[in-house]
Amino acid sequence: MARPRPLSGFPEWLPEGRLVERHVLDVLRRTFELHGFAEIETRAVEPLDQLLRKGETSKEVYVLRRLQADPDAVDKDPLGLHFDLTVPFARYVLENAGHLHFPFRRYQIQKVWRGERPQDGRFREFTQADIDVVGADTLGYHDEVEIPLVIADAFAALREIGVPPVQILVNNRRVVEGFARGIGLEDVDAVLRAVDKLDKIGPAKVAQLLVDEAGASPQQAQACLDLAAVRGQDESVVERVRELAEGLGATNDLLETGLTELGTLMAEAARRAPGVVVADLKIARGLDYYTGSVYETVLVGHEGLGSICSGGRYDTLATDGARTYPGVGLSVGVTRLVSRLLSGGLVRATRSVPSAVLVAVTDEEHRGQALEVAAALRARGVPTEVAPTAARFGKQIQHADRRGIPYVWFSTPDGDEVKDIRSGVQVSADRAAWTPPEADLHPRVVPADAG
Structure with missing residues (x-):
């Protein structure tokens, strides 16, 4: 292609x-x-005669026609895409x-x-x-x-x-x-x-x-x-x-x-x-x-x-x-x-993805465990995704960083831990209670020069 x-x-x-x-x-x-x-x-289309009432917009209107329409047929009710919302609103009111x-x-x-x-x-x-x-x-x-x-x-x-x-x-x-x-x-x-x-x-x-x-x-x-x-x-x-x-x-x-x-x-x-x-x-x-x-x-x-x-x-x-x-x-x-x-x-935007947490995958045999963690976090409203591959943890952290995800979750034999990859701080976490700070829960739109 x-x-x-x-x-x-x-x-x-x-x-x-x-x-x-x-x-x-x-x-x-x-x-x-x-x-x-x-x-x-309102609908996206209006009768063409209504769209052309002002006259000066006639060159701007997109007219709808079926690809397989009979070229010799006369369209009794031609339609066009609306070029503003005033015409459809006036019709809607009537x-x-x-x-x-x-x-x-x-x-x-x-x-x-x-x-x-x-x-x-x-x-x-x-x-x-x-x-x-x-x-x-x-x-x-x-x-x-x-x-x-x-x-x-x-x-x-x-x-x-x-x-x-x-x-x-x-x-x-x-x-x-x-x-x-x-x-x-x-x-x-x-x-x-x-x-x-x-x-x-x-x-x-x-x-x-x-x-x-x-x-x-x-x-x-x-x-x-x-x-x-x-x-x-x-x-x-x-x-x-x-x-x-x-x-x-x-x-x-x-x-x-x-x-x-x-x-x-x-x-x-x-x-x-x-x-x-x-x-x-x-x-x-x-x-x-x-x-x-x-x-x-x-x-x-x-x-x-x-x-x-x-x-x-x-x-x-x-x-x-x-x-x-x-x-x-x-x-x-x-x-x-x-x-x-x-x-x-x-x-x-503070990040380009909704995810606040990436759950790391230890190996493919334990992906189900990572999915369980993600489900628990999502149930409490924390946007979460699971790492696409069971690569080295360093590479999974790099993946999160490239996507702008601030936290990476690790399930270890000693329990669950979550790492803020911006500061490097890693702490123990309870999947049934841990929630990121409000400022990190969802992407925010801020002034370009905001810290």
Whole structure:
């Protein structure tokens, strides 16, 4: 068989990397459940027409087709792999609305597939972890306040293993739209598309885009840039925007509603997660389809990676014509985050295998005795494996060392002994009572520079 070549964009972690990924997932799952979110899982495929509703994703969708399908047959119900978890969740809400209690709090951790060009932090197969609150016809603004604070709690817990701090950047569609209309610009989506390019092309080129594509005058373009420059960690940003709007005669009810909402979010964030949630009025991505708050999250010191967690509010997450289901949520790009943790050498696992003990085999005739020891240790929750061969004890210790197993168990005529191969200390042990220290019982994920 020829040596296989890796597939670009389909990451496969080594065991240590998988331990890191699993720890991240466990922290997210635990945090979500502490906040009352219930877990769901949806199918991997959706009808193709549903996946293509947004249009711009059509080139990214993987279409399913049977290998032996009749090439001349017309597929009446073509299917595709989902490229995010929003489309399947919206469909899930509609199909199960009669069985759900609203507002429904959901989290979902699954793989998704997207046929884009792989690069740093971007993959064709990756894991997302989503949380959403969805209501029936109405959804309170307090849910828009809560969602980023849940994520702030999750990343605060991840700091313990060496994950860098995050900043959750927030904006509000009503603020931007109210301001744009207040200064006389009606093509709000064109304004958003232009402002979204600020970091890539700079203010001068964005100003020209506003003139060319949004119909702005130079003065209106400058006003949009002034709004985009507003940034802060508390509700003081509200007064800065209000002063800017009043100076331009651009105040209106929509702007005031947005500022009130943004101020509520920032006041609560400053109290519960100071310095983590930042109002950034240049955040425009997603505001063309989100209807309220929008969120983007960056790793401090790794901003070039892009957003590792983004989302916002949909006033029409789903609708069946009779009822509308508004929702607000955030999606963590787990694979993007883990890839940076591993490639950047930011975290590590204390060992790559679950085993805490290797039971040495004196000779093959006594392997059964070693198996009995292993069974006794496992019965008390100690991850244990038995040496693969009855080699010299020195070689069995080397085998344990290569695998990262900290303890080797020996059964001798004088009784059982266990050796910590890191320190060389060997002591008598009772298979019915001995347990390794808590820190050695299972692999742990720690900062890369931890001792």
